Amino acid sequence: MGEFELIARHFTRAAPAGGAVVLGVGDDCALLQPTPGHQLAISSDMLVEGRHFFAGAEPEALGHKALAVNLSDLAAMGARPLGFTLALALPAADEAWLAPFARGLLALADAQACPLVGGDTTRGPLTISLTVFGEVLPGRALRRNAARAGDDLWISGRTGEARLALALRRGEPWARGDLAEVQERMDRPMPRLALGQALAATEGVRAALDVSDGLLGDLGHILKASGVGAEIETAALPLAPALRALDDQHRLDCLLAGGDDYELLFTADASAHEAVLAAGTASATAVTCIGRITPADGGMLVLDRDGTPLPLARHGFDHFAD
Amino acid sequence: MGEFELIARHFTRAAPAGGAVVLGVGDDCALLQPTPGHQLAISSDMLVEGRHFFAGAEPEALGHKALAVNLSDLAAMGARPLGFTLALALPAADEAWLAPFARGLLALADAQACPLVGGDTTRGPLTISLTVFGEVLPGRALRRNAARAGDDLWISGRTGEARLALALRRGEPWARGDLAEVQERMDRPMPRLALGQALAATEGVRAALDVSDGLLGDLGHILKASGVGAEIETAALPLAPALRALDDQHRLDCLLAGGDDYELLFTADASAHEAVLAAGTASATAVTCIGRITPADGGMLVLDRDGTPLPLARHGFDHFAD
Structure with a gap:
């Protein structure tokens, strides 16, 4: 198993019972079951080291903030979170960075019932790209x-x-x-x-x-x-x-x-x-x-x-x- | 208007009539209306220059391929595409690169009825992060x-x-x-x-x-x-x-x-x-x-x-x- 598969496992959790997640990390796609009759709200953000956060930023806070700013877009539409994907480019598989980053990210995901359902991990300049999905009743989204x-x-x-x-x-x-x-x-x-x-x-x-x-x-x-x-x-x-x-x-x-x-x-x-x-x-x-x-x-x-x-x-x- | 707003406009199209897109680029979230009774299939990929493609790769082909490999994950689940988001980090707003990249990307998006519904553009090392959404009937996804x-x-x-x-x-x-x-x-x-x-x-x-x-x-x-x-x-x-x-x-x-x-x-x-x-x-x-x-x-x-x-x-x- 390569180091990036190890990283992927670091972010893998069992999907919470009773949620919208039919199938989480590990197949070609994740599968979600939205509530019948709802619309899907989607937002993507990309955070680049040196531009959106300081090199050396505390990784637990960074994990929290990366998800928080994306969830804030769901909040602004009045949508209820269903889940999110994380695409992560890392210069190296540094456990001392990854563990607190995942902790900060997943603690907020747990608190907001917004599970990580999939994504991608690769080597590259530190870049964090999240896409969140939520649902809202037709005609109720706050535009x-x-x-x-x-x-x-x-x-x-x-x-x-x-x-x-x-x-x-x-x-x-x-x-x-x-x-x-x-x-x-x-x-x-x-x-x-x-x-x-x-x-x-x-x-x-x-x-x-x-x-x-x-x-x-x-x-x-x-x-x-x-x-x-x-x-x-x-x-x-x-x-x-x-x-x-x-x-x-x-x-x-x-x-x-x-x-x-x-x-x-x-x-x-x-x-x-x-x-x-x-x-x-x-x-x-x-x-x-x-x-x-x-x-x-x-x-x-x-x-x-x-x-x-x-x-x-x-x-x-x-x-x-x- | 900043150069990155100009870029964002480069990727902005009217949503195709009759599709799932209720609201496209420009608000806090995009809104999609999946077909009633369907599940949502989601996949994210991140492509980093020098790792997934050569520096200097032909941008039109790169735009095509970035979406193609992500759509291939939907195909593997048997899902019908609904739309995708693009998060793009660019060293500079270079029109000579952006125009053909957008052309290759959006030509495939049009051909597969998978519109770009949102995303993010920022300055940074060339990184392309896509998330595609599709739908499939419950129990029919190919796992x-x-x-x-x-x-x-x-x-x-x-x-x-x-x-x-x-x-x-x-x-x-x-x-x-x-x-x-x-x-x-x-x-x-x-x-x-x-x-x-x-x-x-x-x-x-x-x-x-x-x-x-x-x-x-x-x-x-x-x-x-x-x-x-x-x-x-x-x-x-x-x-x-x-x-x-x-x-x-x-x-x-x-x-x-x-x-x-x-x-x-x-x-x-x-x-x-x-x-x-x-x-x-x-x-x-x-x-x-x-x-x-x-x-x-x-x-x-x-x-x-x-x-x-x-x-x-x-x-x-x-x-x-x-």
Whole structure:
């Protein structure tokens, strides 16, 4: 048995009883049995060393994050996970790396009932490619193009901590605070799967996506796809304690343009306000109304405490673009 | 718009009407609607430059082959393709490479009604990661573990030409013949999708897989998974004209251990002989009975014209192992 077959065995688990997996790793294909009447939601991500993670990144956190960011796409559609495949290129079969990587990956897979069903392992520059599958009832998937003027704009959890963690790790001069308080938000994001499914089942919830590149940038995708505008009230943005020590500008930059948040940004009819709060409660996830959807000609406005629009360009929301 | 968004647009097509694709590229997930009552078959492959293909490989053929080898896994299960995702790491957004790669990839996708539904593009060492999805009726997937003693052993098409093409390209001293006659078999394998689906619908067809690593090596996977043995009659092996000029040993090596064939190797009850031939005819694919499945203690025997077992180890069927 070659070293890469050994690796493959490292990732092989018995399929969980009662799940959708009819046949897991080991044949030409995996076989899944989706719930009758459901649609399949699919997302692929590729992570390359030196681009998406540092060479030498802690492998257990990397295994967690590789799956988490992909599951976050399922969450954003309101889909329930069925399973995933992993294609992995490795410079060498290094057990000291593989064991914690598999541990981090499979712990999240277990926690979210999303088993590894197949994949491929090969020698090459460290590259992690995942494809996740989920299911959702026809017509219930939360798409980017469904926002309507008048909708409330909501965010799950809170944004900005991952960006602060990155700044503290890099030693950026404006960063204040204790890395230990925020680094989990960067290293181990938790996909908002329960909330996404609860929202997909809630009448009046319309568009959604997951915030991976910064709240404003990702909001722009909803606005473009839906042909609408939006207003955000900065006073309404949920503020992590760790962000309080920052100066106003960098705090707002972290909140609105930080990236790596993996929160759900979604819109809902104003009449669904209580139902959205209930979906948050049912999924044990904080949800906060942070503004509203406007007609397209309203553009994207960020309002300060007095309701005055902030000058977005002057405010430098592309600080972190690279 | 960044160069990688431009690339993504290069691969974006409208989903074909009447297919399973509800939502293609552009949202958090793609959405597919499988046929009610079917199971989902999934396979992932990763191809790394310098390992699975030469640096400088012709990009149109590479696009074709990357999808072909993945579709071959669907064929081996008897599944009908629904769609695929592509994750692509590229050193740079080189249009002169991307245009023909996308052309080769999407031409096969169109021909096999398997649309690209999503994926990811990033900068990195050239790495191609595909995941294909297909569907099959419950209980009809052709698995490796279903062979029974007494089954006939069948192969589609013919083996060995891709290995001869590789040898001619490399200038291996034993190789004879015209590269132009065989290089398509190496560069543009055609997945046996129509045959696989016809076989999955044929009573009495049991185990199957696709031959990618050489006929004997892949047969070994069926024998191990099914707990059986097999006898192959060398006189029955379909022989490509290009292989006739080779010496006996290298001809047999190409036939039995060549690799990169992407033919279907399958077993069927002897009573299904005519039905298997009919499945071949219906799918316009040659099928040849090349031996039979035996009890496990029979091991794997390769019989010469007189029915005498060839000494496999002495014959050197691991010549090409690396």
